[in-house]
Structure formats: structure tokens, C-alpha cells
Amino acid sequence: MDNITSLFKKNGLSITDGRKKILSYFLNSEGALTHADVEKNAGEHFDRVTVYRTLQTFVDKGIIHQIPTTDNSILYALCKDDCGAGHHHDDHVHFICEECEKTICLDGVMVPQVKLPRGFKPRHSEMVVKGICDDCK
Amino acid sequence: MDNITSLFKKNGLSITDGRKKILSYFLNSEGALTHADVEKNAGEHFDRVTVYRTLQTFVDKGIIHQIPTTDNSILYALCKDDCGAGHHHDDHVHFICEECEKTICLDGVMVPQVKLPRGFKPRHSEMVVKGICDDCK
DNA sequence: CGAATACTTGCAGCATTGTTGCAAAAGTAC
DNA sequence: GTACTTTTGCAACAATGCTGCAAGTATTCG
Ligand SMILES: [Mn+2]
Ligand SMILES: [Mn+2]
Ligand SMILES: [Zn+2]
Ligand SMILES: [Zn+2]
Numbered sequence: 001m002d003n004i005t006s007l008f009k010k011n012g013l014s015i016t017d018g019r020k021k022i023l024s025y026f027l028n029s030e031g032a033l034t035h036a037d038v039e040k041n042a043g044e045h046f047d048r049v050t051v052y053r054t055l056q057t058f059v060d061k062g063i064i065h066q067i068p069t070t071d072n073s074i075l076y077a078l079c080k081d082d083c084g085a086g087h088h089h090d091d092h093v094h095f096i097c098e099e100c101e102k103t104i105c106l107d108g109v110m111v112p113q114v115k116l117p118r119g120f121k122p123r124h125s126e127m128v129v130k131g132i133c134d135d136c137k
Numbered sequence: 138m139d140n141i142t143s144l145f146k147k148n149g150l151s152i153t154d155g156r157k158k159i160l161s162y163f164l165n166s167e168g169a170l171t172h173a174d175v176e177k178n179a180g181e182h183f184d185r186v187t188v189y190r191t192l193q194t195f196v197d198k199g200i201i202h203q204i205p206t207t208d209n210s211i212l213y214a215l216c217k218d219d220c221g222a223g224h225h226h227d228d229h230v231h232f233i234c235e236e237c238e239k240t241i242c243l244d245g246v247m248v249p250q251v252k253l254p255r256g257f258k259p260r261h262s263e264m265v266v267k268g269i270c271d272d273c274k
Numbered sequence: 275c276g277a278a279t280a281c282t283t284g285c286a287g288c289a290t291t292g293t294t295g296c297a298a299a300a301g302t303a304c
Numbered sequence: 305g306t307a308c309t310t311t312t313g314c315a316a317c318a319a320t321g322c323t324g325c326a327a328g329t330a331t332t333c334g
């Protein structure tokens with residue numbers, strides 16, 4: 001029983017061909033992926049609806065996490081921390097390279113705390129840094 | 138000549154009814170606004186395309202800035218810094234209240250610098266904090 | 275001011291993206 | 305293998321975003 005299979009088992013998900021291919025695609029990709037990436041490159045043709053539902057399921061189970069963007073798209077990347085259904089702990093910084101357009105999880109860089117004005121209670125913080133990545137510099 | 142008019146003049150924009158109403162709407166709103174907000178509430182009916190073009194123009198001229206989200210929408214908020222055409226300086230933290238759903242520019246809270254891995258060159262950073270705002274606590 | 279020019283708007287049409295219900299197919303449990 | 309549960313694909317629809325073009329406004333300049 002490989003990694004992928006046991007991960008699905010652990011989360012009470014049926015082991016289907018689509019889920020295996022989509023998760024493999026994430027495992028074999030460097031950066032974050034969009035819905036369109038998955039639809040085009042996950043290895044075979046999956047219905048658009050299936051891709052939506054699969055990504056949503058993976059997010060719900062703590063298998064992938066979302067990265068906010070400013071261009072009406074959502075990026076998805078593998079959770080490498082101890083995320084699970086209902087509790088994500090992806091509090092690392094994301095880096096978007098303006099040259100190669102890749103989005104990279106900087107798993108070693110934690111999102112810093114900031115001092116908020118009186119009365120504001122933080123629960124979760126996101127940080128996205130744009131610039132030039134190591135490969136493109 | 139009021140504020141709005143002179144701001145448009147300064148940026149070489151024609152003074153039109155639509156632009157005045159849309160900018161007024163931003164000036165009279167507390168939090169950040171979506172395209173849909175503007176289309177519904179800017180005071181009269183503007184064509185969807187007009188709203189897209191107006192928002193884009195305002196972003197280009199440094200009158201409003203965009204705030205990244207994780208739900209396929211873009212939020213827009215007034216620039217309060219010395220932004221202009223081609224140079225935005227909105228490096229403040231944004232706060233999204235999970236109770237009232239408002240998004241607030243924390244103009245006094247700068248996005249902190251983070252130490253990136255060797256080779257990564259940062260150019261611009263965004264930070265979004267979710268939690269409970271002062272009004273809802 | 276009024277005419278010439280430049281810019282902005284709304285509309286039509288289209289493309290892309292996201293959602294729901296339902297029946298067929300695939301997976302799981304016994 | 306059969307009964308049961310879950311997942312998938314399809315159809316239909318809704319929402320969002322973009323472009324070209326003609327008509328409408330705003331600005332410029334005499
Ligand atoms: Mn990440
Ligand atoms: Mn802001
Ligand atoms: Zn790069
Ligand atoms: Zn609130």
C-alpha cells in the first residue's frame with residue numbers, strides 16, 4: 001500500500017483513479033497549481049466538475065492548502081505540515097516569482113506575528129511575497 | 138473644485154459622472170469593496186464593463202489598490218498613501234473579519250520583512266490577517 | 275461660445291469559470 | 305458476489321470577465 005493510498009484511507013476517502021492521478025500530479029510538481037493546471041495536466045481528461053470537487057475535498061481533508069492571489073484565481077499546494085480535516089497549520093510564507101511565475105511554499109519561513117490595533121483578534125495570517133526566485137536570479 | 142475632481146485632473150482623467158459616483162462610493166464605505174459591490178451600490182446602474190474599466194483605471198492611477206483573497210474575488214480599497222500611476226506604496230496589513238466579513242486596511246500596520254532563503258529577492262509583500270474585528274469582538 | 279478632437283460608455287456577443295441535480299459508474303463492506 | 309455507499313460525468317445554468325464598435329460626453333482650442 002503506497003503513500004497515496006494510505007493517505008486517502010486515513011482520511012476516509014475512497015481510492016479512485018482520479019484522486020490518485022491528481023494527487024500524484026501535485027507530488028510531482030514543484031510549485032503551486034491552479035484548477036486549470038490540474039484540469040489540463042493531471043494525466044488524463046477529468047471533468048471540470050470533478051476537478052473542482054476533488055480540490056475541495058483535498059482542502060477539506062488537509063491534504064492541500066489554498067494560496068490567495070490578486071487575480072481571481074486560487075493556487076493550491078500540498079500541505080507539508082501536520083494538517084488534517086478541520087485544522088490546517090500552513091503558516092508559512094508563499095513566494096511568487098515574477099520571472100518564471102512559479103509559486104513556491106517557503107516551508108521554512110513562518111508568517112511573522114504583527115501587533116494589531118486594540119480590539120482586533122487574529123486567528124490566521126497569510127503572507128505572500130513577490131519577487132525573483134533563486135532559479136531566475 | 139472638490140477633492141474628487143482635482144484627483145481626476147491630477148491623473149489626467151476626464152471627469153465623468155460614473156467615475157465620480159464610484160469614487161464617492163469608496164470614500165463613503167468603511168471596508169474594501171468587490172466589483173459586485175460597486176455594480177450594485179454605486180448609486181445608479183452602471184454597465185458591468187464600465188465598472189471593470191473604471192476599477193482598472195483607478196488601480197492604474199494609484200487611486201485604489203487590490204487585496205488578494207482566497208475565494209476567486211478581488212477586493213479593492215482606497216489608497217491612503219502616496220500612490221500614483223505606476224507606483225503603489227500600500228504596504229499595510231489587511232484584516233478580514235470572520236464575523237462581519239468586512240475587510241479593513243490597517244493603514245498603521247506595516248507588512249513586516251521576513252528573512253527569505255538564499256537567492257530569493259523580494260520586491261513586494263502582502264499580508265492578510267483573518268480574525269475578529271474591533272466592532273464584532 | 276461652437277466645432278473639432280479625444281475619451282468614455284453601453285451594448286452585443288463571446289469565453290471562461292463556478293455550481294447544482296441526477297443517473298450511471300466505481301469503490302467498499304459484508 | 306451482492307448490497308450499499310461514494311464518486312463521477314453530463315447537462316443545464318449562473319456568474320464573471322473580456323473585446324469591438326458605435327453612440328454619447330468631456331475636453332480643447334479657435
Ligand atoms: Mn504553502
Ligand atoms: Mn489597503
Ligand atoms: Zn522564478
Ligand atoms: Zn467584524
